[in-house]
Amino acid sequence: MITAAILATLVYWFGTAETYFVGWQCLQRPIVMAPLMGLLLGDVHTGIIMGASLEAIFMGISAIGGSVPSDCCSASVIAVAYTILTGSNAETGLAIALPIGTLMSSVNSMLMPFWSALAGYWEKVAATGNMKAFQIQTTLVTLAMMLPGGIIIFLGVGFGVKGLSSALAACPAWVTTGLNASSSMMVAVGFAILCSMIWSGRNACFYFVGFVLAKCLKLDSLQTAIIGAAIAVVLFFINKDIIDLKNKMLKSSTKTGTDGEEDFF
Numbered sequence: 001m002i003t004a005a006i007l008a009t010l011v012y013w014f015g016t017a018e019t020y021f022v023g024w025q026c027l028q029r030p031i032v033m034a035p036l037m038g039l040l041l042g043d044v045h046t047g048i049i050m051g052a053s054l055e056a057i058f059m060g061i062s063a064i065g066g067s068v069p070s071d072c073c074s075a076s077v078i079a080v081a082y083t084i085l086t087g088s089n090a091e092t093g094l095a096i097a098l099p100i101g102t103l104m105s106s107v108n109s110m111l112m113p114f115w116s117a118l119a120g121y122w123e124k125v126a127a128t129g130n131m132k133a134f135q136i137q138t139t140l141v142t143l144a145m146m147l148p149g150g151i152i153i154f155l156g157v158g159f160g161v162k163g164l165s166s167a168l169a170a171c172p173a174w175v176t177t178g179l180n181a182s183s184s185m186m187v188a189v190g191f192a193i194l195c196s197m198i199w200s201g202r203n204a205c206f207y208f209v210g211f212v213l214a215k216c217l218k219l220d221s222l223q224t225a226i227i228g229a230a231i232a233v234v235l236f237f238i239n240k241d242i243i244d245l246k247n248k249m250l251k252s253s254t255k256t257g258t259d260g261e262e263d264f265f
Contacts, residue, residue, distance in 0.1 A: 005158030015073040030054035033076040075101030
């Protein structure tokens, strides 16, 4: 468990460091974190399955303005570690992912006022013009910002997985059934949140096309995704041709108007 806890902490730090040091490149998304965690724990198949399911849950959840969404990075790491280390099914791991992510985001929010209080100090350091000292100090503080989350991940995987497994094993069967059902519902809620962000009358038809492909024609997710991608590529080139045609017509009309003015004068 200690070895697994160390690996989980390193994976979590890898995901958070990506945001702090190189900007948001989506490496901390569940579809990356979960397979990586599964690979290090020797069960990449479970990691891929859970990564796809967790990505569907967190796909429509993002930090906009002052909102503090659930931490998908820590949720993915702990959920996959719990599933693999205890041999539980993926549904149970998915059910505990959202509460874990919410807890981690709350911890990060509680520490944010402390880090924000250092803004005045950073302004003074930046005003000195000593870029080397500024970079060294910001790097050290960034590493310190990553430390609390890493400690929680380490303790949660190293000492909390067995306790959580024992607690779930002691629960009645109806509790486990409810967790499995709720995990399936969370995937649907994740897609619903995403659809609410991009829904429009022009896109609505594709939702029903996908429904027919999946339910009536019995196509699986990969086949439906390939058809959807092909439609998207065709629409992209159609729109591109329309834009190019409009630009050519605009240039032509502009040129004609200019020549007329020159001839007149």
